[in-house]
Amino acid sequence: MENPYMPYPVRIDDIQIATEDKSLKTFKFIFLNEGDEEKFAYHAGQFAELSIPGVGEIPIGIASSPVEKGFVKFTVFRTGVVTSHLHNMKVGDIMGIRGPLGNWYPWDKLENKNVVIIGGGFAFTTLRSSIVYMLDPANRSKFKNIDVVYGARSPGMLLYREELFEWEKRDDINMHITVDGTDDPDWKYHTGFVPQVVEQNAPKADEDTYAIICGPPIMIKFTQPSLTQLGYKPDQIIMSLENRMKCGIGMCGRCNIGKELVCKDGPVFTLDEINQTPKEY
């Protein structure tokens, strides 16, 4: 077994500003050593530790999709010591990636089901990975209807805008894009908070429909009642949690909710599972 603390060396290949306020950037990494990309084989919904020698590590959801080859992508919000340092790094710089870590959205269980994806703000990274995965020609037939509700404060704060608008044009995915508010007279999508857009646009629950939610705690809190009203049972609501992490491999002890470790037993749990643990997230 390999040293689970050892990151794979990577080179920053591209940096894109992701939101109009410049608080988020998308980093594209290329593995330096041949074979490491294969070792890093991941599923949509997993995360990794971005590892900067001398600065530290941060657990970040993987935004690229398993069907995209040759690189991995992460979208990072500038907030602490490591993320601030990363935002100041340049294309060509060398750093590390450790992972993939944690579990993933239950793709086996979701086969032949309708999938409703609900995201808010910058918690759309692993959801992007999931959508790209599901829309891949090799995978699309495995799923029934796909609905996406994604909201941000303003149009400029939506992540992956070009892709969103492209998905909008397709007929094999129902996009419900929303913003809290905008002064753009040409804005042709929804205006309003995610919970109400969910209530008005998401399909009603049946045995074959599952919802995946990822967003800030306040959005999750107010979206749950909307889903319950639409008939979703706790085991049909799938969520991805975040907690402070260090090791990412279930050893350092801080990210637990009860006996479950968010880094190793999660980050993906059903609401049913979460209801049986202390709300320490």
Next chain:
Amino acid sequence: MKFITIDKKDWAKGIDKSRRTYQLFGPVKDENGCKIKELDTGLVPDMDYHESVMSAKSVLFPQSETLLTASLNESVEDHHIMKRAENAYTPRAVLGIRPYDAKAILLVKMNFDTKDYRDPYWCDAYEATTLVGLGITRPGPFDFSTSVGCGPFCEDGLDILMADLDDHYLAKVLTPKGEAYAVACGFDAAADDKESQALFDILRKEAEKNIASSVETDKLKEKVLLDLHEAPFWDEVAFSCINCGTCTYVCPTCWCFDIQDETKQKESSRFRNWDTCMSPLFTRHATGHNPRGVKVQRVRQRFMHKLKYFLDKYDQGIMCVGCGRCVKSCPVNIDIREVCQTMNTYEKKD
């Protein structure tokens, strides 16, 4: 398994001989009490000690340990590429370790050596370590080890268990590692196995009789996790706590750690330090949100982890060996025995 006798006159000479191949650790007294330290040449372990302030966990899990290093000097070819720190894992023996500290190492092993991941630093140290225990004949007032699946002559985790018999030690060699250590010391005076075992049994029973305190853990398993978590007694348990973290540092089974990076000129290192669930920083998100931001949440976390989460997760008993260090060291007299009793007898009111 076999027994040998070690004349105390030969003890120091024998362990000195083992230094050729082993790095030695053992109890040493200083102005701050007794600690398990590396025994430099000439230093002999204090075998008459009662209790050590700190446990032996640091031999495998140092308070601070370098994991990885990297050069940040861009003129070096492999700059910014991390490498495993060059820690030496030479054979080492811990002399006079108490049985509860050896048992604790087995509990900690469940965290660091799992089916999914293996912590190479802890595991390599574990592989390199031989544990030479000394049975406890005069248990202290805080010792409640017998009621948590351990005890003064418990053999779990040990390679050799010795009994102090005035002018000599009677040693039970339990594993090949123990045998190799006895050979390295030149201890080879065989004792009669049957007689020796009978003597060990008597000593164990005598010692166990002298353990005055105990806890009951029999009902913890059947309690509903969320019922215990939401029980009304946590405010009272946590009331006097000052979140100093002493209980977590002295505990032989507390394994939580932090990972930090440090840079000195162009050399960077990533290391881990003991951490404590008593600190608000332990769980604080970068946004400032903190799932255990209030003291009572942290105190509850520590006891729930030891007495319920660990039990439910592994079904191997509680994460406590009954050494009593946290009870003795707590500046505000929080007593895990009382908390355990409260949890064990708690009935949720409808």
